[in-house]
Amino acid sequence: MTTTDPTATESTTSGPTTSGPLTVPPFAVISGAQVQQALQGREEQIVQLVETTYRIHGAGDSVNPPSYFLRFPDRPSSRIIALPASIGGQVRVDGLKWISSFPGNTASGIPRASAVLILNDHDTGYPFACLESSIISATRTAASAALAADHLSRGRPRPTRVGFFGTGLIARYIHTFLAATGWSFDEIGVHDLSAESAAGFCGRLEQAGAGGRVTVHESAEQLIRSSDLVVFATIAGTPHVSEPAWFDHRPLVLHVSLRDLAPEVLLASTNIVDDVEHCLKADTSPHLVEQLTGNRDFLAGTLDDVISGRTTVPADRPTVFSPFGLGVLDLAVGKFVYDEVSRSGALHVVDDFFHERRRFG
Numbered sequence: 001m002t003t004t005d006p007t008a009t010e011s012t013t014s015g016p017t018t019s020g021p022l023t024v025p026p027f028a029v030i031s032g033a034q035v036q037q038a039l040q041g042r043e044e045q046i047v048q049l050v051e052t053t054y055r056i057h058g059a060g061d062s063v064n065p066p067s068y069f070l071r072f073p074d075r076p077s078s079r080i081i082a083l084p085a086s087i088g089g090q091v092r093v094d095g096l097k098w099i100s101s102f103p104g105n106t107a108s109g110i111p112r113a114s115a116v117l118i119l120n121d122h123d124t125g126y127p128f129a130c131l132e133s134s135i136i137s138a139t140r141t142a143a144s145a146a147l148a149a150d151h152l153s154r155g156r157p158r159p160t161r162v163g164f165f166g167t168g169l170i171a172r173y174i175h176t177f178l179a180a181t182g183w184s185f186d187e188i189g190v191h192d193l194s195a196e197s198a199a200g201f202c203g204r205l206e207q208a209g210a211g212g213r214v215t216v217h218e219s220a221e222q223l224i225r226s227s228d229l230v231v232f233a234t235i236a237g238t239p240h241v242s243e244p245a246w247f248d249h250r251p252l253v254l255h256v257s258l259r260d261l262a263p264e265v266l267l268a269s270t271n272i273v274d275d276v277e278h279c280l281k282a283d284t285s286p287h288l289v290e291q292l293t294g295n296r297d298f299l300a301g302t303l304d305d306v307i308s309g310r311t312t313v314p315a316d317r318p319t320v321f322s323p324f325g326l327g328v329l330d331l332a333v334g335k336f337v338y339d340e341v342s343r344s345g346a347l348h349v350v351d352d353f354f355h356e357r358r359r360f361g
Contacts, residue, residue, distance in 0.1 A: 025121050025128040027353035030341055032132035038340040039139055039333075043146075043180035046333060050143040051307065053087065053332040054274070058304035061088035062328045066281060077237075078102045085327030094120040097133055097330045103235050111169065112235070113137070117334045126354070129338050133330065134169075136337065140329040142173035144274065144303075145254045146181050148321040149229060151306050152272060153252055156315040163189035163227030165220065166234035167201035170256060174231055175205065185212040191223040221246050228252065232260045239285055244268040247318040255322040258284040263292050266320060270300050270313055274323040286322050 039046065056062055063086040070080040079101050086094040099115035106112055117133035120126065153159060162178070162185045164171045175188075188210060192198040198216050205214055217223040224230055224246045234257045242262035247253070247269065255261060258279075266289050273279040273286060276299060280287045289298050301311035303321065313319055341347050 022124050024354050024357045025124065025126050026349045026351070027127060028129045028338070028342075028347045028349045030129060030131040030337060030348070032135055034341050034346060035132050035135045035337050038337040039135065043143070043177050046139060046336070047143045047147050047150075047177065047181055049332055049336060050140060050329055051147055052089070053091075053326075053329055054147075054304045054307065056087060056089040056091075057275070057326065057328050058302065058308065062086060064275065064278070064326050064328050066278065067324075067327070069282065075102075075104075077104065083325075083327035083330060085331050087328040087331045091332050091335050092122040093331050093335045094122060094125070095327075095331050095334065096120075097137065097327055099133065099137055101235070113169070117330055119331070119334055119338060129334075131334050131337060133334065136330055136333050137325075138169055138173040140333045141170055141256060141323075141325060142177040143333075144323050144325075144329060145174045145231070145256055145321075146177040146183075147307075148254060148272070148303055148323070149178065149183070149252065150181065151303065152313055152319050152321060153229075155313050156250075156252070157228075159228030159252060160185055161187040161189070161227050162229045162231065163191065163217070163223040164201065165191050165223055165230060165232045165260070166257065167192040167194075167197045168233060168235075171201060171231060171233040172204055174233065174254070174256070175210065176208070179208070179210065185210075185229075187226070188212050188214045189217050189223045189227050190214065191217045191220060224251070225249065230254070232257050234260055236260050238283075239263075239288070241265060250316065250318050253318060253320040255285065255320050258286075258322055258324065261285045261320065263289040265318075267293075267298055269318040269320045271298055272300055272303055272306060272311070272313065272319065272321045274303055274326055276302065278324040278326065279322055281324075284322065284324065 065084055068082040081099050083097040096118045101113050103112050113134050115133035115137050117131045118127050119129040121128050190198050202214055228251050230251050230253045232255050236259050239262040241260050244265050280290050305311035
């Protein structure tokens with residue numbers, strides 16, 4: 001995988017801000033169909049963009065405050081999360097992702113998550129775009145997972161057996177990104193509490209022409225023990241996997257859903273996160289370990305530390321990557337989409353969105 005800087009290309013340097021006196025930028029709305037069209041088939045490019053964004057963030061050229069959780073006493077399983085952020089480099093954009101998770105939606109056949117992304121102009125602060133963002137969110141999550149799988153497997157035999165624990169949209173996107181960035185598997189394991197979801201995921205794999213034998217596992221233990229690469233993509237709110245012995249074969253674990261693994265499992269593993277302060281909050285599995293031990297010694301470093309060579313991942317233990325999900329990734333991917341749609345001439349501008357454009361009327 002190359003590490004060229006996609007933010008140095010034309011696609012991420014265009015935007016509403018121009019040289020000269022400041023002006024109010026036009027405001028555009030970008031639909032989910034446009035987002036999907038802009039991203040489809042560009043998995044390798046997006047993984048490179050995510051890597052560059054991690055490097056920018058690691059260098060301190062970003063602002064990524066804690067996420068804000070809106071919870072509801074009458075709907076305890078539901079939440080809406082605000083992720084404000086600012087990214088520098090050549091992307092130079094501020095913004096906010098506003099993403100909801102309503103698990104009850106699936107019973108009615110509609111997706112659990114919905115989201116919008118607001119992009120703000122670096123110089124004036126004016127919002128210049130609102131994008132459908134469930135696709136952007138899934139894309140940046142999957143690109144981050146594929147990037148982690150690549151770098152964290154370099155010191156060990158490359159996994160040939162992958163297991164998906166949870167079979168929703170995120171699992172589907174992660175498989176797509178793994179396949180598009182050169183991964184192939186002899187065996188693909190599937191486990192989900194919903195037999196219907198597991199069957200639907202298997203159908204997606206068949207439709208996508210995924211190679212390898214596909215097996216639906218009845219138990220979590222079967223899935224984990226039979227996989228060299230384990231992907232957790234569930235909606236679990238508390239740990240439900242607590243046996244370190246299930247990981248004795250030292251798999252690489254992409255702990256994307258963050259709350260599946262009990263502290264005992266993490267304490268027996270090498271732990272890599274995307275951002276220490278963000279990941280050790282909100283009762284994530286790493287946060288539970290910190291509360292249990294009173295320290296952060298169980299953390300080996302961040303993914304940027306691994307990419308930059310500051311941290312070496314040993315091959316004699318399971319390796320667990322726990323990404324909280326950074327708003328700067330949403331901004332980078334969202335700005336990429338904005339520039340692609342703008343260059344294609346398909347940008348839908350709402351001309352009168354900002355009515356007062358002069359300070360004194």
